[in-house]
Amino acid sequence: MDAVLRAATIYLVLLVLFKIAGRRALAEISNFDLLLLMIIGEATQQALVGEDFSLINAIIVIVTLIAIDVGLSLVKLRFARIDALIEGTSTLIVEDGRPLKKRLSEARLREEDILLAARQSQGLERMSQIKYAILEKNGKISIIPYSSG
Structure with missing residues (x-):
């Protein structure tokens, strides 16, 4: 259960941070942006798995992240306001x-x-x-x- 809570928390924190960073932040990735994303990925990995480096924990984290992503995409399809909040508008x-x-x-x-x-x-x-x-x-x-x- 700890891995699920960690994954959900990290997902939401990154979602908010990238929303704050703005749309142009990810449109075209520079060398600096790529390095930043790699460092964020490494830090995220440490936060997600904690002390448990087992295969089962990694699978639980991956399944949790995919489930959150699919769940959010379904919510965005059903509720236009939530889609606009998360994805923004043109x-x-x-x-x-x-x-x-x-x-x-x-x-x-x-x-x-x-x-x-x-x-x-x-x-x-x-x-x-x-x-x-x-x-x-x-x-x-x-x-x-x-x-x-």
Whole structure:
């Protein structure tokens, strides 16, 4: 039972921490982010198994984490508000070629991040070519250009 409580606690703590970190934190992983995730993984492993390094304890921890994940996904499907709380919602960050400064600040984004996404996905070079830019739930930036016609 101790392993189940440890797994549930660590899952919830990491869920909250990554929610606080923001959507962009996991959208594109840098070397620093990868190292941080590896260290978090090691620390999490120590917290999950405690003093019991047995195979049975490891299986209990894995099953608990998967059960929590599946349970949360079912809850998110049934309750849109919980889904929005956990996953967030898409956010409009550019409208008619104008960056929405407050929303950019809240998302910890710069105009350069939007232009990078515009170049990569649409080949656009200027903010004035962007009709809408949307920060998606997964942390990616979707670009909708003005129609050419």
